[in-house]
Amino acid sequence: MKEITQELLNSFRAPAFPGSFFLSFEGIEGAGKSTQILKLQKYLEDKNFRVLILREPGGTQFGEKMRQAILETKNEITPLAEAYLFASSRAQLLSEVVLKELAVPNTVVICDRYIDSSLVYQGHSRGLGVAEVLNIHNTFPLNLVPHLTFYLRIDAETSEKRQKIRNAPKDYFEAKGIEFYKKLVVGYDLMAELFPNRILKLNADVTMDAMTMTITEAVNKLINQNKNSDLEEDI
Numbered sequence: 001m002k003e004i005t006q007e008l009l010n011s012f013r014a015p016a017f018p019g020s021f022f023l024s025f026e027g028i029e030g031a032g033k034s035t036q037i038l039k040l041q042k043y044l045e046d047k048n049f050r051v052l053i054l055r056e057p058g059g060t061q062f063g064e065k066m067r068q069a070i071l072e073t074k075n076e077i078t079p080l081a082e083a084y085l086f087a088s089s090r091a092q093l094l095s096e097v098v099l100k101e102l103a104v105p106n107t108v109v110i111c112d113r114y115i116d117s118s119l120v121y122q123g124h125s126r127g128l129g130v131a132e133v134l135n136i137h138n139t140f141p142l143n144l145v146p147h148l149t150f151y152l153r154i155d156a157e158t159s160e161k162r163q164k165i166r167n168a169p170k171d172y173f174e175a176k177g178i179e180f181y182k183k184l185v186v187g188y189d190l191m192a193e194l195f196p197n198r199i200l201k202l203n204a205d206v207t208m209d210a211m212t213m214t215i216t217e218a219v220n221k222l223i224n225q226n227k228n229s230d231l232e233e234d235i
């Protein structure tokens with residue numbers, strides 16, 4: 001199995017577009033990502049940002065086809081095949097949408113799932129290896145990571161209960177059961193340790209409003225830091 005070296009980690013960077021930000025939300029099914037994303041969108045639009053919400057896999061015509069192909073498959077596919085499918089949808093999304101949108105000043109792109117989903121689902125839980133998945137992404141533009149990632153943490157049992165209430169047909173990953181979900185939680189916790197500056201881990205034992213507040217505070221801090229560094233460059 002490949003190793004996660006500092007050199008490998010250093011090749012991942014947030015895109016540098018003045019005044020624009022790239023954010024992502026992560027967590028297992030039922031963590032409440034969609035609700036928090038919509039609240040953040042409203043908050044940022046009230047601050048006069050252009051906000052674009054994208055989902056992975058998907059977000060482009062090609063990506064949506066890929067999404068269908070993988071989530072609706074009834075056959076087991078290998079973790080390596082999964083990793084490349086998600087990475088190809090991501091590469092297309094970056095080139096076709098994310099980079100172009102971020103080039104417009106005052107834009108925030110929010111991704112519902114991004115690279116950490118691949119690191120956790122394919123790398124950790126499906127056993128491909130986190131280093132292997134990082135290596136697959138070690139080429140521009142796949143080596144671009146968000147400025148900030150919000151990891152909404154719930155446990156596997158809570159996820160299972162919420163999936164039962166929703167009662168929707170199970171997709172490829174949902175059908176894998178509770179043991180798989182337990183591994184996902186461990187995987188996400190590991191990613192929060194591996195990327196402590198980028199990933200903000202939020203425990204779901206607080207109210208929705210308290211969580212929204214923590215998220216908006218973190219985004220504000222990011223925006224202000226960026227303003228200050230612009231000022232430093234001007235001096």
Ligand code: TYD
Nearest residue numbers: 028029030056057086113114117118121173
């Ligand atoms: P989706 O319905 O979008 O999940 P959710 O509603 O929980 O966000 O389905 C996407 C599924 O694909 C989800 O189970 C996570 C998985 N996935 C990966 O395994 N790797 C990836 O890189 C991505 C983006 C998603």
